Amino acid sequence: MKLSRSLYIVLMMMPFIGTNSFGQNFDQIKQYKANFSIAVKGTDKYLAIRSFVNKTQKYLLLVNTETLDTKVDLAGSYNTRSLKGPEIMATFKNSPYIKSLQAAATKDLQLQNAGIDHAIPKEKGIALTIDLCPSHKNLDRIIFQSVFDEFKKIEQPAPIAISVSGKWMLKHQDDLNWLKSLVQKNELDITWVNHSYHHDVNTLPLAENFLLAPGTNLDVEVLENEKLMLKNGLTPSVFFRFPGLVSDQRIVNKIEAYGLIPVGSDAWLAKGQQPNAGSIVLIHGNGNEEIGVKDFIQLLKNKEADIKNKQWLLFDLRQGLEKEFDQ
Structure with missing residues (x-):
């Protein structure tokens, strides 16, 4: 037959x-x-x-x-x-995976931005990470279209990492399907990062906020979010981004105990942090960070000549850490 x-x-x-x-x-x-x-x-x-x-x-x-x-x-x-x-x-002691976990753990005492916050230090370019926290607003599609438009002639598919929360996925199926279509059309290569299920935020100090809030159930925040990712056809990566980039030593250890590598950022554009060679850039694409989106679009315009000359590229977060720790 x-x-x-x-x-x-x-x-x-x-x-x-x-x-x-x-x-x-x-x-x-x-x-x-x-x-x-x-x-x-x-x-x-x-x-x-x-x-x-x-x-x-x-x-x-x-x-x-x-x-x-x-x-x-x-x-x-x-x-x-x-x-x-x-x-x-x-x-696996000599692998980039274990070395990345160990590197992330060296910053576990920081209340904000623990984990890997810089990669590919010897390369010209950045690793772009886009966070999708819960929001009632639509996806900032201009970010993704701008990436494709700028890099399509020299780097296709363009690699990016998207940190996705469960509550965002539940309310934005059309936007999620649109992102998946960009991968299917070979326009983007997306690494899907766990960004927790609820991504709750309260009015308490940072030490009691986000995942550090009393009563937080990490099995729900980590595992239920992965299940929802799989339900939507997304394969979870080995990376985890803390909501608000807020954590403490205890919770960093717990996240690593799930086998996940915490990823921070040394260039959160909306906070005025400027990227350097090898920076892990953070912007929000959930409609709630207009300044960060504008700054990123302007960054692409400023780097237009360098991009065309392949002197400023986007790097896959996975490959960047592989290069950094494959020794």
């Missing part, structure tokens, strides 16, 4: 569900948990950080500890062995 071309393509895609594939939405997830194991398939070795069941199939969320890429795949395709914290560090 011959398969139609479209059915053949679907079947070929099923064993590997990559970061930018939107072919499968996991809408019946059960038993979703942080579950660490070494996963081996032929000569390939991964760190599995999550396991879950969708319908009747068991899946793993896998990390390539050398490239920091993630993918979802059928658990039955791998030989697995459970790992505990010290075993994870020992097994």
Whole structure:
């Protein structure tokens, strides 16, 4: 029996569900948990950080500890062995993934901007991160269109990282589908960063605000957000961005215990911070940061000549850390 071309393509895609594939939405997830194991398939070795069941199939969320890429795949395709914290560090100790976790932990005492805040120091360009916090306003699509328009002749797809919150996804399906369409059209290469489920903010001091608010349930903020990402066809990355960039040592340790690398920023444009070579730039694309959006558009205009001459590029956050720590 011959398969139609479209059915053949679907079947070929099923064993590997990559970061930018939107072919499968996991809408019946059960038993979703942080579950660490070494996963081996032929000569390939991964760190599995999550396991879950969708319908009747068991899946793993896998990390390539050398490239920091993630993918979802059928658990039955791998030989697995459970790992505990010290075993994870020992097994993958020389990898960019473990070195990134260790680097992030060196700034865990900061109340704001803990984690990795600078990457690719020897390169000309930036890593662009766009936060989508809960908002009743529409997506600032001009940011993404401007990125594509400026870089399409020299860097396609253009790499960016989007920090997405659960409440934003729930209320902005049209905008989310539009972002996914840019990936499908090869205009953007998006790394999806966990930005917590609720992203609550209150009127208390920072030490009791955002995820530091009393009663915060991190399993909900981290794992439920990942489940919602998977339901929407997004593969969670290894990165986590704290709401408001607010954290303390205790919560940084807990986030890393989920296997996630905290990512800050040394160039939050709306706060007047100017990017340097290798900066992790932060802007909000949720309609609530008009100044940051204008500053970014102006930054692209100022760098127009350098962009055309490939002297100022966008860098994939994963590849930047791989370069930094692959020694």
